[in-house]
Amino acid sequence: xxxxxxxxxxxxxxxxxxxxxxxxxxxxxxxxxxxxxxxxxxxxxxxxxxxxxxxxxxxxxxxxxxxxxxxxxxxxxxxxxxxxxxxxxxxxxxxxxxxxxxxxxxxxxxxxxxxxxxxxxxxxxxxxxxxxxxxxxxxxxxxxxxxxxxxxxxxxxxxxxxxxxxxxxxxxxxxxxxxxxxxxxxxxxxxxxxxxxxxxxxxxxxxxxxxxxxxxxxxxxxxxxxxxxxxxxxxxxxxxxxxxxxxxxxxxxxxxxxxxxxxxxxxxxxxxxxxxxxxxxxxxxxxxxxxxxxxxxxxxxxxxxxx
Ligand SMILES: [Zn+2]
Numbered sequence: 160x161x162x163x164x165x166x167x168x169x170x171x172x173x174x175x176x177x178x179x180x181x182x183x184x185x186x187x188x189x190x191x192x193x194x195x196x197x198x199x200x201x202x203x204x205x206x207x208x209x210x211x212x213x214x215x216x217x218x219x220x221x222x223x224x225x226x227x228x229x230x231x232x233x234x235x236x237x238x239x240x241x242x243x244x245x246x247x248x249x250x251x252x253x254x255x256x257x258x259x260x261x262x263x264x265x266x267x268x269x270x271x272x273x274x275x276x277x278x279x280x281x282x283x284x285x286x287x288x289x290x291x292x293x294x295x296x297x298x299x300x301x302x303x304x305x306x307x308x309x310x311x312x313x314x315x316x317x318x319x320x321x322x323x324x325x326x327x328x329x330x331x332x333x334x335x336x337x338x339x340x341x342x343x344x345x346x347x348x349x350x351x352x353x354x355x356x357x358x359x360x361x362x363x364x365x366x367x368x369x370x371x372x373x374x375x376x377x378x379x380x381x382x383x384x385x386x387x388x389x390x391x392x393x394x395x396x397x398x399x400x401x402x403x404x405x406x407x408x409x410x411x412x413x414x415x416x417x418x419x420x421x422x423x424x425x426x427x428x429x430x431x432x433x434x435x436x437x438x439x440x441x442x443x444x445x446x447x448x449x450x451x452x453x454x455x456x457x458x459x460x461x462x463x464x465x466x
Pocket of ligand 1: 263
């Protein structure tokens, strides 16, 4: 059988017997089977699992079992299971997704088959269940298998009472995608933000999945209400953070929005806005992202104009 893997933008396209299958979008997944999986104890039985090239995981362990937020890529499932097994002899009872992207929900089928109950916003289930098309990455993503679909969904909010803590789950509308959820562990005072807040530079805002810049900014305002001064913030990607880091990220996005809006108000079209390089000074801090400056400007333009 004819099979190979190649990189497309930051995504991975797998040509399999002539069909292009894509796992997307991928906030950096080139070496998805190589990177080091590191486990850090946060507090209150909560752990932070990181592989540099994939989404961050939070794992709560205790008498009620293991409770996992996000599950990276399908090939990572055995390594995540092994890492959890070192923390507890209890099974993984629940896996919750922050959104549908395959670097966060790609392990769902593996965990679902192993007996975990999958939980996510209703739009995550809807997108996983159907073919998705990304204009940005110019790829299509096939529907996920049935065992990868969340069996419990919510529309606005819900709470879990596990391992001596209360986990408040809240939907953040039309931000990174249309199915984002954030998870706040009240007693531990730890917040997992999913990709509403990331630390790799220019953020990917998935307009094709219902995301928007305005929703990102509104969502970050909401995160600053949920988080307190001592909250440990687990971003979707990148190192642990604080509420101040969320504020800086939010202010920078708002500044970018202001500058692009000004050019749009002057009647400039997409090409002219990009040529004006309104965010040239952002590169020093954000230029290492897999999203380039001009791509980010174009995303803002499209988000603001609907073009
Ligand atoms: Zn994402």
